[in-house]
Every structure is written in C-alpha cells, then in structure tokens.
Amino acid sequence: MNVAVIGTGYVGLVSGACLAELGHHVSCVDVDPAKIEKLRQGVMPIFEPGLEELVKRNVANGRLKFTTEYSEAVPDAEFISIAVGTPSAEDGSADMQYVFSAAEMIGKQLKRYAVIADKSTVPVGTSEQVTEIIRKNFSGEFDVISNPEILREGHAVSDFLKPTRIIIGSPSPRASEVAQRLYAFLDCPKFVMSPRSAELTKYAANAFLATKISFINEIAHLAEELGADIEEVAAGIGSDPRIGKDFLRAGLGWGGSCFPKDVRAIRHKAGTVGREMPIVNAALEMNARAKDRVVERIEKAVDGLSGKRVALLGLAFKNNTDDTRESAAIELLRRFLAAGATVGAYDPEAHVYDTELETKFERHENALDAARDSDVLVIATEWDEFRSMDLSALKLAMKGNLIMDARNLLKPDEARKHGFTYLSVGRP
Ligand SMILES: NC(=O)c1ccc[n+]([C@@H]2O[C@H](COP(=O)([O-])OP(=O)(O)OC[C@H]3O[C@@H](n4cnc5c(N)ncnc54)[C@H](O)[C@@H]3O)[C@@H](O)[C@H]2O)c1
Known part of the structure; x- marks a missing residue:
C-alpha cells in the first residue's frame, strides 16, 4: 500500500520505517528541512535502538523516502498517518496547531479516496475537527480515523512490529478495511471502535499508567517511614494478575514526552x-x-x-x-x-x-x-x-x-x- 507519514519524530520516523519493513511504500514528510536532509544522508535525528538499520535497509530497497513536500507524498497515498507533536498549551490542553496545519496541507493535496489517521495523541473530538478541515480543502471522498500509537521510546521498533494491540477508531467499514489491510501482517488483536472511543482509549491508558506509578511511589514513601522494602512489596502485589507486575517501580516519578x-x-x-x-x-x-x-x-x-x-x-x-x-x-x-x-x-x-x-x-x-x-x-x-x-x-x-x-x-x-x-x- 502507498502510505504517507506526516512528521518524522519518535512516532513518525519509527512507524514509517516499520511500515516500509512490512512491505508498504512509505513517504515521510516533515516541515523541518534540516531533519529531512539528515535522514536523506542516513543520519538519525533521534536515538532509538534498531532504528538506523531499519531506515537504511528500507531506503536502500526503495520502500522508504523522505521529503518536505506534501505534494510528493499525499496524492498517491491510500493511508496517511498524522504523527506530529501535540505538546501542552499553557492551560494544560493539547496544542493542536501542528495537527490542524497538517490536516490542511493534506486536504490541499488529496486526489483520491484515502484514509487519514490521527496517530498523534489527540483529544476526543479531533477526528471530527480534522474531517472538517480536510473537507474545506478537498471535495472528494475520504475518511478520518483515530489510530493512536502505543509504542514506547527505547522499545519503539519492537513495540511497533510486535504490538500487543492496535486501536482503530473508524467512522466507516471502508476505512476500517483499509486500516486492517495496512496492519494485516501484524499478529495482534485489532480493536475497531468509534473514533471518540479510540481517542479516549489512548488518554485513559496513559492516565492509568501514570496513576499506577504514582500509587507505588505513595506506598514507597510509606515503606520508608515504616521500615518496609518497596521492592518486596511490589513483587508481592505484582504477582496478583489483577494488579500486574509492570509499572510498579518506585522512583523519581513519571516524566517524558507523553x-x-x-x-x-x-x-x-x-x-x-x-x-x-x-x-x-x-x-x-x-x-x-x-x-x-x-x-x-x-x-x-x-x-x-x-x-x-x-x-x-x-x-x-x-x-x-x-x-x-x-x-x-x-x-x-x-x-x-x-x-x-x-x-x-x-x-x-x-x-x-x-x-x-x-x-x-x-x-x-x-x-x-x-x-x-x-x-x-x-x-x-x-x-x-x-x-x-x-x-x-x-x-x-x-x-x-x-x-x-x-x-x-x-x-x-x-x-x-x-x-x-x-x-x-x-x-x-
Ligand atoms: N514519543 C512517544 O513515545 C509517543 C508514543 C505514543 C504517542 N505519541 C504521540 O505521537 C505524537 C508525536 O510525538 P513525537 O514524540 O513523535 O513528536 P516529535 O516532536 O518527536 O515529532 C514531531 C515531528 O512533526 C514535525 N511536524 C510538525 N508540524 C508538522 C507539519 N505540519 N507537517 C509535517 N511535519 C510536522 C516536527 O518537525 C517533528 O519532526 C504526539 O502526539 C505524541 O503524544 C508519542
């Protein structure tokens, strides 16, 4: 399938390279010319284990390209993934300017039916807003799905190629069929749901995981006062499958880009x-x-x-x-x-x-x-x-x-x- 990936950051570059590895023809677009130039020269703009080999192999076999021009990637693509940043705005909301500007640029270059997927983490209701923006710029048929990314930095390549699940928030059977075909080679449960459910699923997952870490830190501080050892406590509670052993490491708290x-x-x-x-x-x-x-x-x-x-x-x-x-x-x-x-x-x-x-x-x-x-x-x-x-x-x-x-x-x-x-x- 011809695929365009918009944004070549941690998510866009990894997902673009992995989709090429799965046999698709992928064009990655970024507005940062320095980043695209580096990538064309085979220099990785980020450190991610296994990424460099994957990018180089798929550039060499002709399935992976980098460009700053939407016009070189969007018109032929059947699946277009938006993977630009959604940083915090001052009031704590997600700053949507990059997603909306990507939607507008996509709309201007669409020539055929395509599925546009929000891979960025975006608030509930975004797929409807992205649909509106594209419709203002393209009068043909298209669908916008929510397809939140679940990879973790540091394990991004293996997370993408061996996912535990894929979330497809689709407004139509036609769009779900395209998404299912894109991911056909990935053997994992695929949850097809409404776009709003998919958007909320991503935020709920991250909020839950952050809460789990905060919880173990709260118990860790108590353990310090009471003379218990949090590692022993975490092993003891984590062996209960209802709790699970992951995300029970006490420490400095959670941070990062998500x-x-x-x-x-x-x-x-x-x-x-x-x-x-x-x-x-x-x-x-x-x-x-x-x-x-x-x-x-x-x-x-x-x-x-x-x-x-x-x-x-x-x-x-x-x-x-x-x-x-x-x-x-x-x-x-x-x-x-x-x-x-x-x-x-x-x-x-x-x-x-x-x-x-x-x-x-x-x-x-x-x-x-x-x-x-x-x-x-x-x-x-x-x-x-x-x-x-x-x-x-x-x-x-x-x-x-x-x-x-x-x-x-x-x-x-x-x-x-x-x-x-x-x-x-x-x-x-
Ligand atoms: N980093 C992660 O581990 C992770 C995991 C899951 C989901 N996400 C989500 O994925 C999204 C992207 O995250 P990231 O860490 O890859 O961000 P990033 O900042 O590393 O990359 C974003 C890229 O988008 C480019 N860009 C911005 N506007 C553009 C436009 N209009 N057209 C083309 N390119 C444009 C930027 O130049 C940059 O290279 C965010 O919503 C994030 O929450 C991130």
Whole structure:
C-alpha cells in the first residue's frame, strides 16, 4: 500500500520505517528541512535502538523516502498517518496547531479516496475537527480515523512490529478495511471502535499508567517511614494478575514526552464538559511529591545544597532514549542549580534542548568523571550501565560519600560495603 507519514519524530520516523519493513511504500514528510536532509544522508535525528538499520535497509530497497513536500507524498497515498507533536498549551490542553496545519496541507493535496489517521495523541473530538478541515480543502471522498500509537521510546521498533494491540477508531467499514489491510501482517488483536472511543482509549491508558506509578511511589514513601522494602512489596502485589507486575517501580516519578502532557490534557478535556478528575489530580500531585522528596532527603543528608557539588547520572526521562522532554532528571538538575549547587552530569545519549540550561552545568563523558570531587552522587535515569558501576573507583573519585539512588538500581548492601551512605526510594 502507498502510505504517507506526516512528521518524522519518535512516532513518525519509527512507524514509517516499520511500515516500509512490512512491505508498504512509505513517504515521510516533515516541515523541518534540516531533519529531512539528515535522514536523506542516513543520519538519525533521534536515538532509538534498531532504528538506523531499519531506515537504511528500507531506503536502500526503495520502500522508504523522505521529503518536505506534501505534494510528493499525499496524492498517491491510500493511508496517511498524522504523527506530529501535540505538546501542552499553557492551560494544560493539547496544542493542536501542528495537527490542524497538517490536516490542511493534506486536504490541499488529496486526489483520491484515502484514509487519514490521527496517530498523534489527540483529544476526543479531533477526528471530527480534522474531517472538517480536510473537507474545506478537498471535495472528494475520504475518511478520518483515530489510530493512536502505543509504542514506547527505547522499545519503539519492537513495540511497533510486535504490538500487543492496535486501536482503530473508524467512522466507516471502508476505512476500517483499509486500516486492517495496512496492519494485516501484524499478529495482534485489532480493536475497531468509534473514533471518540479510540481517542479516549489512548488518554485513559496513559492516565492509568501514570496513576499506577504514582500509587507505588505513595506506598514507597510509606515503606520508608515504616521500615518496609518497596521492592518486596511490589513483587508481592505484582504477582496478583489483577494488579500486574509492570509499572510498579518506585522512583523519581513519571516524566517524558507523553505522560505529563497527556495527563494534563485529559484533565483539561474533562473540565470542558464539567467533570473533575480526582484520581488523575492525585496522580499529578503525587508525581510532584516524588521529586520533592528526593531533593529534600538529599538536602537533609548533606546539610543544604548551597556550595555543594552534585554528580547527576542520567538526564533522559528514561533509559534507551535521548529524549529529555519533561524529564524528571532535568527537573532535579534545575532544582540543584537553583539551590546553589554545581552539577556535573553524565548521560550516554540525552539531548538537552534548553541551550541556556546547557551552559549552567558540566556535561561529562562518563560516570566517573562526573563523580570527581562531588559531595553527592544522584542516579536519576535507569540506564543499565549505572547498575554495574565500579563503586570503589567512584568512592575514590568523590569528595563526599552520599549516593541518592532515585531509580533503585544499586544493591543497598553493596553500596554500603563500599563506604557509601546510601539512600534509595522506599527501601530501608
Ligand atoms: N514519543 C512517544 O513515545 C509517543 C508514543 C505514543 C504517542 N505519541 C504521540 O505521537 C505524537 C508525536 O510525538 P513525537 O514524540 O513523535 O513528536 P516529535 O516532536 O518527536 O515529532 C514531531 C515531528 O512533526 C514535525 N511536524 C510538525 N508540524 C508538522 C507539519 N505540519 N507537517 C509535517 N511535519 C510536522 C516536527 O518537525 C517533528 O519532526 C504526539 O502526539 C505524541 O503524544 C508519542
């Protein structure tokens, strides 16, 4: 099938490359000429395991192309996927300008029946708005479906090629048939539902997962006071299939390019129909407290951060990605700086978008260099390499002896054996 993917970010680039891998002919469109130029030269604009090989293979076999021109991608496409950003607006709603501008550009280039799929995470009612925008620009037949993406950064390629489910929110049997054909090679349940249900499904999933993390953090803080171990508690409750073992890792709270903005957006949308969301509000509040508590415990342990040197391990919002959008680690960095500390940071891949912030801390090539002369070492992202660091070398390099392991990566006994004062989340 001829496919156009609008937006070549984490979702668009991965889904475009994966659809090409499945045998479709895919043209990826982006308004950022620098990004398209890089991609044409085989340089990946993001770090995502397995992506580079996939892109290169499918460009070489002629099934994957990159362009800045809608006119080169849309007219021949039977399926057009919108995968542009939907960041938070100031009031917490999803900023829809990129989706709507993509819809207008698509409408201007449509020449035949096509299915336009909202793959971006968009508020309930968007598929109707996108339909209206396209109709203003194209008088022929088309359908707009909601087809929310479920991939996770760091596992994006395998999540797309081996999904647990595909959500198809379709207004017509004709559009569902096209979507089913597009995904025919993916062996998973396909849930066909109304566009509004599909749009709400995506927000409900993210709000639920964020709430689950906030819940385990709340229990972790209680465990700290009561002398229980959250890892043991999580294993104990997670073995109940009604609860499930995933998303029960206590730590620094949730961040990233999806959960914070999506949780705020569902709350905002609820407000527009007169609904409050007490559980979602509590999840947000608990998420802020998770970071507060880590900072407060460090401040208490080192008697204030002013004039102290912090080694910060991790900047990305989670492991295996370079993405730092709304990263909890970046928030810690800002708080340490605001408290008067100097910070030496290390992250193997993270991309810091704030150029002013970048000038305010030192970025190192490895954990040991970041740790040199520091009073406290903070683990803020769950990169695997932080689990197996040489603790003796770190101890020698540091001035102080405090580790705040905000992702519970190290073994407490092991850290203490090396002479560290070791703090983690929810563990005695
Ligand atoms: N990142 C994730 O893990 C993830 C997972 C599931 C869903 N989503 C959702 O998918 C959407 C995209 O997220 P992302 O992380 O890939 O965003 P991103 O910011 O990485 O990429 C968006 C891309 O769209 C391009 N763009 C903007 N306006 C455009 C236009 N009018 N025409 C063509 N290109 C345009 C930008 O230049 C950018 O390259 C969001 O709604 C997000 O919530 C993201």
